Amino acid sequence: MESHTILGGKVRVYRRPNSSRWQSATYLKGREWRTSTKESSLAKAKEIAEDWYFTLKEKDRTGQLKHENTFARAAEQFLKEYAVITMGERSERYTKDHAARIKNHLIPFFGRKGVSEVTAGAVQEYRVMRLTPEDGKKTPSRSTLHHEIVTLRQIMKTALRHGWIDHLPDFSAPYRTSGKITHRAWFSPEEYKQLYSATRERVKKSQGMRWQWAAEQLHDFVLFMANTGLRPDEANRLEYRDVAIEEEDGERILVIEVRGKRGVGYCKSTSGAVYPFERLVARNQPAPTDKVFPADHKKQFNSVLNELDLKFDREGNRRSSYSLRHTYICLRLLEGADIYQIAKNCRTSVEMIEKHYAVHLKNTLDVRAINVRRK
Template sequence: MGQLKQERTFADAAKQFVREYVPLTNGERNPRYVKDHEARLDNHLLPYFGAIGLSALTAGKVQEYRVMRLQPHPVTGKVPTRSTLHHETVTLRQVMKTALLHGWLSHLPDFSAPYRASGKVSYRAWFSPEEYKRLYTYTRGRVTAVHGESYQHAVEQLHDYILFMANTGLRPDEANRLEYRDVTIEEDAGSGERILLIEVRGKRGVGYCRSTTGAVHPFERLVKRNTPKPTDLVFPQDHKKQFNRVLADCELKFDHEGNRRSA
């Protein structure tokens, strides 16, 4: 009699998933997004599921994993957030779909979390028009106040960063990846005003953003100040610490509901 074929394990499927994911998405996924999948596999999923045969990876086994992950860390006492567990489940599902496509699995288990209550409705902290004006008026004043100081450049960059972000609606991660060649100044056909046309590179690929006219002058100042190459980053520095200090100085760190503001 012929020897029975050994069942594939979760580790086999994970290896195949990592091998195929980048070429099959044809570069449409941001490299950071791919690295996040690999980090979840290496740090959590493979240590727990790696040696398990694919047919034994049932909904019950997934639930045991969730229970294990929600135990407080022995040193820090922390537990993963709901969002973190969701992302780990997404990676787990992607690996199992790879196994299904290769015929190593007959069906996908149920990955939904039992006993799940409705998600908490929350909103990001925002600025009213008056608060936004207070913020940029303060940073504009700082630019004048620090003229000639060694940190003048950083203060000027932050001021233009705030105006640029508010007038484009970009997320910080999108702005951090932005290169000068991704931004074009053009005339808006409807209003006749000058605006920015921006190629936005996010985790789902490339999209396009049309700014308000208020983003044009800050961008022109960035170009004049930095004399960049086309491939240079528009915002190469991390403004987080300086931005937080400014929020504190303006008493704008928290909104009316007590939510912490950020870029």
């Protein structure tokens, strides 16, 4: 950053990288004040900075220069309130993610600004700064930047509730077109059969080996997840006491009490999840409070995907254990299940399913309604 001082060091005139306009800053009443000179010429910028400084001094002398809370103060207040108000509704990890974004990205950029200085223009400058490539710096993904703007909006809402500002700035991204709707990576019926056949073959090959237990657990994990639609984090928290085998409509199913990011909910599996669960019980002889899947199967699962060349789908989407949830939803839709019931069973919304799943399944299109002819 190019920087110059004037008036004996009382005012600093500086220019950010990749910007042609000069900014000015000074320190009064215990805080830093900043403004843009809107000039590309350094000489003119210094003249404007001098006039601005003397205007501030005059306001300070007459009592018109009011001290306002900084963005850093608003961020501190937000974290203090958020952890208490959302107790039990949001996971501890979600709160920590907010704190990490504030510490690593938002405070370094907005921290010293007064809350009224966080304008739509300042938000746009932040986006440009984050997306500008630099040596050794990786630009964030669209999703990562979106989460940072969400945290920024929450902080500014906190300032609004406390009366530190009288309106919220515009946080929307200008020049943005409608994003391409992509489907979540899943396994087609043929790919899913290929996957569980491979994990079953691993179980046969592992008999008497030291990794037999891990192979058996992975095989049951794949079948369990693809027949329940649980999220991986929900499966990691699942205890044996949360699962019950019941009979409905002549079929045995699992009724699962799920604890996840949306609190406690219920899930009813397909009949295909019963035998894997019974094998887990017989194999592990668990106590009610034991975890159903105590080990992390990530490395082993990725190894199977790489062997089968299934790590990426044809659009280049990366598959993971989360893809088993997507597979459950897509297979249920292909079988003609009601989309509202699927949304309830998976603890998500119909909108999310329509946007990310149903959009690419051909059987969701009714040919009788499409090919209608006027008599």
